[in-house]
Amino acid sequence: MNSFRFIVTYHVSRITFYASRFAFSGFFVEDRLPSKKRYGVGLLGAGTVGGGLIRLLHEKLSHHQLPVEIKKVGVRNLSKTRSFNLPGALLSDNLEGIVEDKTIDILVEAMGGLEPARTYIEKALLAGKHVVTANKQVVSEYGDYLSQLAQSKGKQFLYEASVAGSIPIIEILREGVIPDRIQAIYGILNSTTNFILTRMTESGEDFHEALVKAQELGFSEPNPSFDISGKDAGQKLAILISILKHQPCHPAQLDARGIDGLAPFDFQFARDRQWRIKPLAIYEEASGKGFASVEPVLVPASSIFANVRNEYNALCFSCQNIGRQIFIGKGAGELPTASALLSDLSKITSSDGHEQLSYEPSGAAREGIQFCSSIENPRGYGFYIKCSLSSNAVKRRRIREVVGQVGEVFEESTTGQGTNAWFCAVTQKILHSELYRILNEILSFDADARLSWLRVLQETD
Structure with a gap:
């Protein structure tokens, strides 16, 4: 891939498309013609995201007022204190009743989790309701089926809020805003992991300290x-790939590696070499196959991704002719994600519910690409390898010999031999299969070795 010093591109012709997503951040919103119909909305879930939508609608925080009326809000605990101001009569713990309520035209699902959310969505579509959801687990596993069900009923199943919070990335892909073939996706899609790695980089905290801060x-x-674990970002990446390639991509078809194995030593090693560790979701194509993964990677400190901090998300599309297109925005929080739900509600009301938005672009042929494990990727990368130092001199020599054949070896042993003594190396560009061969060879003569590795995305890759 080319330089990671990306240029953010704005598509002026689509500015009215983005307007409703950024209504409360000062963007001008074009007034729409008043709809002849007012839509009854039933909301399942009133937590952070659901509560944010209630605030946008009921407290009129958005500049763009929609012809909708909240009929019922489904909650599990009626006595819980809420952050929004809503008449108590609108709250109900009978979620099934909300799904079946004939005065409700649009069901907004903000519960999270696979069940019972999936069942409620399916029942609502079968009952002839539009559905808007923020549920990446349901969409990544059942999005194709639910979209086809919605089409068969002449209704809409929309899920902009399931990926990247305030960034309207699903609509960008679905509408073909980028007029070029997208060959790869690189993204920071999980705000929790990005916040944790930002703290570990900037404050020197260990993983557990940074996690506690994120929870606070x-x-x-x-x-x-x-x-x-990477599962959340994997589900989001699977959704994006499914739209991009016009065929379902299940999260199980991705390689996912978590961030809990990272230690302050790794971040110091990265800082000393002008790198940063970031949680990337990656989709690349080679030889007619697709390779998708979620993993912590090393990027240059001068890159765009290195400077996307805390709860912010970022996406880079590598395009065949026009280069890289970058989108950055808040990926978590009450109003950023709720704004995506509001955007989908706007699509339904502005089209009077007639326009159907499918899981794949209209008329697009399914490409039939084969999704494969990264071990089959024919493209080479540099890798950072860390191995615990053995007290056995023969084993240490053999490790240096094995790794030294493909890269530069660094012995970092300032604390002496023991649990905090490490041997590190940075390889030249090699295949994933060669990396695994090296790791397995080390374990063959030192079964107690503790190994970890990170892919290096250089500017010239």
């Missing part, structure tokens, strides 16, 4: 395993 500030769930 509301950037992480009480159970953060879905974020730090």
Whole structure:
């Protein structure tokens, strides 16, 4: 890939398309003709995202007022204190009843999780309702089926809020805003992991300290395993690939590596060499195959990704003729994600519910690309390899010999031999398969070795 010093491109011809997503940040919003119909909205979930949508609609925080009326809000706990001001009579713990309510035209699902959210979405579509959701798990696993179901009922199933918060990336892909073939996607899609790695880089905190800070500030769930394992970003990447390639891509077809194995030593090593560690979602194509992964990687400190901090998300599309197109915005928080739900509601009301937006662009042929593991990627990369130092001199020599054949070896052993003594190397460009061969060879003569590695995305890759 070319330089990671990207240029942000604005598509002026689409400015009215973006307007409603940025209504409350000062952008002018073109007034639409008043709709002949007012839409009844039922909302399942009133947490951070659902509560944000209520504030945008009920407290009129958005400049663009939609012809909608909140009929019911489904919650699990009626006695819980809420951050929004809404008549108590609108709250209900009968979620099934909201799905079946005939006065509701649009169901907004903001519960999260696979079930019962998927079942409620399916029942709402079967009942002839439009559905708007922020649920990346449901969309990544059942999006193709639910979109086809919506089309069969003449309704819309929209999910802009499922990926990248305030960045309207799904619509950009679906509408063909970028007039070129997209050959690769690079993105920071998970705000929790980006916040944690930002803290570890800038404050020198270890993983657990940074995680606690993320939870204190509301950037992480009480159970953060879905974020730090890479599964959350994997689901989001699968959604983007499905739209890009016009065929379903399941999260199980991606390689995912978490960030919990990173240590302050790794960040110091990166800083000393003008690198930064960032949580990237990557999709690349080679030899007619697609390779998708979510993993922490090393990028140059001068790159755009290195300077996307905390809860911000970023996406880079590598295009065949026009180079790289970059989009940056907040990927988490109450109003950024709720603005995406509001955008989808606007699409439904502005078209009077007639226009159908499918899982794939209208008329697009499914490409039939084969999604493969990174070990099959024919493209070479540099890799940072870290190995615990053995007290056995013969084993240490053999490790240096094995790794030294493909890269530069660094012995970092300032703390002496033991649990905090490490041997590091940076390889030349090699295949993933060669990397795994090296790691397996090390383990063949030192079964107790603790190994980790990171891909290096250089400016000249």
